[in-house]
Amino acid sequence: MIVFVRYNLGPGVAVELQDDASVAELKEVVGSQQGVRPENLKVLFAGRELQSSSTLQGCDLQEQSTVHVVLPPIGSSSSRLLLLQERLSREREENQDSLTRLDLSSSRLPSTSTGLAVILEGEDGGGEEQRENIQAPAVKGVRTHSTFFVYCKSCSSVQPGKLRVRCRSCKQTTLTLSRGPSCWDDVHLPGRIHGVCQSDGCPGNEAEFFFKCASHPTSDDDLSVALDLILTNSRDVPCVACTDVADLVLVFQCLDRHVICLDCFRLYCQIRLSERQFVHHPDVGYTLPCAVGCDQSLIQELHHFRILGDDQVRFPIFLINYSFTQNAPDSPVLSQYGQYLQYGAEECLRSIGGLLCPSPGCGAGLVPTDDSRRVECERQVGCGFVFCRDCRQGYHEGACQSLQALPTGAASLGFVVGEEASLRGRWDRASMLLIQESTKPCPQCSVPVEKNGGCMHMQCPLCRAEWCWVCRISWNRECMGNHWFG
Numbered sequence: 001m002i003v004f005v006r007y008n009l010g011p012g013v014a015v016e017l018q019d020d021a022s023v024a025e026l027k028e029v030v031g032s033q034q035g036v037r038p039e040n041l042k043v044l045f046a047g048r049e050l051q052s053s054s055t056l057q058g059c060d061l062q063e064q065s066t067v068h069v070v071l072p073p074i075g076s077s078s079s080r081l082l083l084l085q086e087r088l089s090r091e092r093e094e095n096q097d098s099l100t101r102l103d104l105s106s107s108r109l110p111s112t113s114t115g116l117a118v119i120l121e122g123e124d125g126g127g128e129e130q131r132e133n134i135q136a137p138a139v140k141g142v143r144t145h146s147t148f149f150v151y152c153k154s155c156s157s158v159q160p161g162k163l164r165v166r167c168r169s170c171k172q173t174t175l176t177l178s179r180g181p182s183c184w185d186d187v188h189l190p191g192r193i194h195g196v197c198q199s200d201g202c203p204g205n206e207a208e209f210f211f212k213c214a215s216h217p218t219s220d221d222d223l224s225v226a227l228d229l230i231l232t233n234s235r236d237v238p239c240v241a242c243t244d245v246a247d248l249v250l251v252f253q254c255l256d257r258h259v260i261c262l263d264c265f266r267l268y269c270q271i272r273l274s275e276r277q278f279v280h281h282p283d284v285g286y287t288l289p290c291a292v293g294c295d296q297s298l299i300q301e302l303h304h305f306r307i308l309g310d311d312q313v314r315f316p317i318f319l320i321n322y323s324f325t326q327n328a329p330d331s332p333v334l335s336q337y338g339q340y341l342q343y344g345a346e347e348c349l350r351s352i353g354g355l356l357c358p359s360p361g362c363g364a365g366l367v368p369t370d371d372s373r374r375v376e377c378e379r380q381v382g383c384g385f386v387f388c389r390d391c392r393q394g395y396h397e398g399a400c401q402s403l404q405a406l407p408t409g410a411a412s413l414g415f416v417v418g419e420e421a422s423l424r425g426r427w428d429r430a431s432m433l434l435i436q437e438s439t440k441p442c443p444q445c446s447v448p449v450e451k452n453g454g455c456m457h458m459q460c461p462l463c464r465a466e467w468c469w470v471c472r473i474s475w476n477r478e479c480m481g482n483h484w485f486g
Helices: 023-034 079-094 116-124 127-133 184-188 262-274 302-308 336-351 419-424 427-438 477-483
Strands: 002-007 012-016 042-045 066-070 136-139 142-144 148-152 157-167 175-177 195-197 207-213 230-232 248-251 259-261 279-281 285-287 374-376 386-388 439-441 448-450 457-459 466-468
Touching (some): 012 023, 148 207, 148 302, 157 175, 184 207, 259 262, 262 336, 285 336
Parallel strands (some): 002 066
Antiparallel strands (some): 002 012, 042 066, 230 248, 279 285
8 A cells, every 4th residue: 555654744755565564664664764763753643643553554544645754853842741742642542543433423413212223232342343344335436434424526526534633723734632523513613622733843732623535535735524414324214205215315403303315405405496495594504404394404514505516507597587588598507506606696685685687698796876777787897788677678668578477387396205204214213113113122121122033032132031022921931832933
């Protein structure tokens, strides 16, 4: 494998190693190149110092990842810094989770169900390790155990993401964390997590988190925005619209945690955009609620609407100036996401009493100074077209001609979610339904127990009671004789 090494903040140098190489071997290579003792080097990656005995793959280093190798200058550390580094070292030994293995979804979407996974984890004690090894579904050929998803501008699509951290002061990724983030607020809000910056002379100790696309090598400036409502569909919850079970879903922040697949979410956004039914929130902007219509379910991160895509289309939106532009062959062409941005700009302009120039290819924003019907598009910002404020046609004296109706079917483009699909497509309800269909309560402690094959002789994983799956009573000779094997 090839990794890029930045020695003491120098330029990245490609280093080729075996796939199973250890951190100690990387130190040997860098030490020989720089003429320093390998044991004096520190290897930093994703907010922690890598231990010499660890393998590079075990530290979640992917092909062409960038690591920092630093040689702390002798005598430069103050006693306070040494004590802090010693304390951080002890804390990291207790919690060695990589940033790429964090799952912060519970802080956005707290689960209230006690599913089978909780019972099974308590039984074999391997729940945490199993969760770390679960892989997300393939997205354009990429498989990753990352629990984060981003919109990558380079890929023009939703992709698995990787969480990284840097020093807020010097912007270098040489900060070793005192602890990893446990919720999305730890990632988004400044000042919640601190650490030690290993850059020589930098006094910074505040962490700044950012995201990158995990599907291809990225530069330092190639950042992406996390889509915190998009999750791996680990519970196989059906989409509220098409009822299919998709690999990746968006989970709305409503009380029922309704689930929608990404294809249906894109269609939902397109239809609401064509109907000009986005909702304005004073702090968020123009957004959408849950597709079922739940209260208090507005999407807070507007980058989720990047899923509209960059495909070029010719204005399917019924604009304010529709009567003028419907017959214009040279009407402007925008991407669907570009239409969303223009829609927001139009609505903001309208809210302050402004309007758009209806001339094809112009669309300049205008704020007339009086209530006159005659409006002239200023040549400093637009095309100089003079039009009627009421009908958006070329300016005329007398009454306006009646506006043409919208095309047939335009008003029937609603995005409707059926009641049955709404009941099925709940993130938390799916677990409860699974428990009801595939488990029976233990007759002694009432914990749900799953039968996935074998005989009718059951043993509760919690209280260890032995009972009959058919009779739901303590296991006895009669059960053994009549229906041991069904």
